[in-house]
Amino acid sequence: MENRQNSTNINWYPGHMAKTKRLIGEKINLIDVVYEVVDARIPYSSKIKDIDHFIKNKPRIIIFNKVDLCDKEETNKWIEYYKNLGYKVIELSLEKNPDMKPLIKMTNELMKEINQKRESKGMIKRKTRILIVGIPNVGKSTLINRLVGRKAVNVGNRPGVTKNLDWIRINDNMELLDSPGILWPKLDEENAFNLASFTAIKEEILPLYDVSEYIINTLYKYYPNTLKTRFDIDKLDDDFVTTLEIIGKKRGCLMHGGEIDYDKVISVIINEIKSGMIKNITFDRFDRN
Ligand SMILES: Nc1nc2c(ncn2[C@@H]2O[C@H](COP(=O)(O)OP(=O)(O)OP(=O)(O)O)[C@@H](O)[C@H]2O)c(=O)[nH]1
Ligand SMILES: [Mg+2]
Numbered sequence: 189m190e191n192r193q194n195s196t197n198i199n200w201y202p203g204h205m206a207k208t209k210r211l212i213g214e215k216i217n218l219i220d221v222v223y224e225v226v227d228a229r230i231p232y233s234s235k236i237k238d239i240d241h242f243i244k245n246k247p248r249i250i251i252f253n254k255v256d257l258c259d260k261e262e263t264n265k266w267i268e269y270y271k272n273l274g275y276k277v278i279e280l281s282l283e284k285n286p287d288m289k290p291l292i293k294m295t296n297e298l299m300k301e302i303n304q305k306r307e308s309k310g311m312i313k314r315k316t317r318i319l320i321v322g323i324p325n326v327g328k329s330t331l332i333n334r335l336v337g338r339k340a341v342n343v344g345n346r347p348g349v350t351k352n353l354d355w356i357r358i359n360d361n362m363e364l365l366d367s368p369g370i371l372w373p374k375l376d377e378e379n380a381f382n383l384a385s386f387t388a389i390k391e392e393i394l395p396l397y398d399v400s401e402y403i404i405n406t407l408y409k410y411y412p413n414t415l416k417t418r419f420d421i422d423k424l425d426d427d428f429v430t431t432l433e434i435i436g437k438k439r440g441c442l443m444h445g446g447e448i449d450y451d452k453v454i455s456v457i458i459n460e461i462k463s464g465m466i467k468n469i470t471f472d473r474f475d476r477n
Pocket of ligand 1: 283329331350
């Protein structure tokens with residue numbers, strides 16, 4: 189798996205993502221605070237690499253979402269890292285009934301500073317305008333629905349649900365701008381596989397066989413107990429096909445005549461992660477970067 193680092197970059201950067209960045213750039217002067225959402229299981233791979241270019245120096249809160257699925261011990265190292273860099277950080281599990289007060293409080297504090305500056309220049313206070321930005325499928329629209337307190341925008345467990353930049357009013361004092369998920373040109377291979385493992389890029393971009401192999405290898409490396417409990421595997425064979433056969437037999441992924449249905453085994457593996465059945469995992473290692 190280590191040699192992935194050295195191989196060529198994945199160049200998957202559809203035109204609509206470039207367009208979203210341009211549109212954000214055009215609207216950024218209207219924005220007071222940016223919520224940058226990352227996936228707590230991949231706090232490095234899910235952080236948009238060129239974000240500073242298009243959100244400029246707007247006050248920012250990094251939201252670690254899906255903490256219900258992450259390995260807290262590993263993810264905490266990243267949280268500390270970003271805090272030490274001077275970022276404001278909030279952890280959320282938007283699927284559970286999260287307490288949104290700490291985020292609102294932090295936002296109001298940032299807004300107070302902004303309004304104090306405005307007043308000192310003789311300008312009137314204004315309502316808070318927040319941009320929500322992040323990679324696809326990280327929970328941006330779910331965050332909006334939580335803040336509004338109802339289903340104001342569509343969510344779905346696949347990348348590319350939100351197609352447009354839309355303003356949503358929370359109350360008289362706050363407006364949110366939802367945005368489609370974005371990536372950056374040239375993902376390195378490990379980054380691309382991490383994004384694919386957590387359904388942040390479309391399934392067909394990387395071969396599903398390779399994604400399932402990456403998932404199994406990474407579980408073996410960092411979470412052997414999970415591999416044992418979920419798939420009853422203690423040790424990996426040099427040939428991944430053998431591992432697929434073992435999992436296929438255990439999970440009953442068989443075709444007529446008893447042959448292993450490899451496509452089904454691969455989708456079972458990917459689905460275990462996608463559906464959140466496998467919890468307490470973080471694939472980005474702080475110590476390796
Ligand atoms: N387990 C878990 N799932 C979450 C959490 N937050 C969001 N989800 C799920 O993640 C999936 C994606 O959520 P969305 O809000 O549509 O993500 P998005 O970032 O708006 O995605 P795009 O619009 O496609 O870029 C949905 O199935 C949500 O239910 C969380 O904290 N924990
Ligand atoms: Mg969305």
